[in-house]
Amino acid sequence: MDAETADVIGHDVTTITCVCGNTVSKDGLIQANSEGVPVYAGKDTPAPAELAEWPADGELYTLCPSCGRVYRDSTIEETGTAPVAFRVDVTASPIAAAIRVHWTLSS
Numbered sequence: 001m002d003a004e005t006a007d008v009i010g011h012d013v014t015t016i017t018c019v020c021g022n023t024v025s026k027d028g029l030i031q032a033n034s035e036g037v038p039v040y041a042g043k044d045t046p047a048p049a050e051l052a053e054w055p056a057d058g059e060l061y062t063l064c065p066s067c068g069r070v071y072r073d074s075t076i077e078e079t080g081t082a083p084v085a086f087r088v089d090v091t092a093s094p095i096a097a098a099i100r101v102h103w104t105l106s107s
Contacts, residue, residue: 006071006082013062013073016082020067030102032063036070036088036095038102050094050101065090065099 009015017023030038033052040047040054047053060073068090076082088095 004069004084006069006084008076008080008082011077011080013071013076013082016062016071016076018064018067018069019084020064020069022064022066027066028103030063030065030099031073032061032070034059034061036061036063036068036086038063038095038098040105042105048101048105050098052098061085063088063090063095063099068095 004019006019007017014024016029018029022029031041032038033055035052037052039060040051062071062073062076064070068088069084070086070088071082072085075085090096090099
């Protein structure tokens with residue numbers, strides 16, 4: 001079976017078109033950690049319990065909240081390709097709860 005690969009322009013993670021068709025400007029894509037949990041980007045306050053801390057090593061992933069596909073940002077930046085790294089269940093916690101908190105904080 002062939003690996004799934006999203007469309008991406010150049011080496012820019014913000015231009016991903018997920019395999020499911022979602023984009024940053026459609027339903028949004030979320031920065032996540034290596035487990036697919038959305039990360040907290042706040043600098044001056046502790047992360048809410050549902051969100052992961054910003055990775056100490058800076059290794060970020062991009063989560064599609066529509067389908068649960070997760071892409072490794074460093075792969076995209078280095079190669080200009082966006083293979084699916086893994087999938088998570090966006091309908092069940094802890095991922096679903098983290099997505100809700102992320103969108104609440106982003107609005």
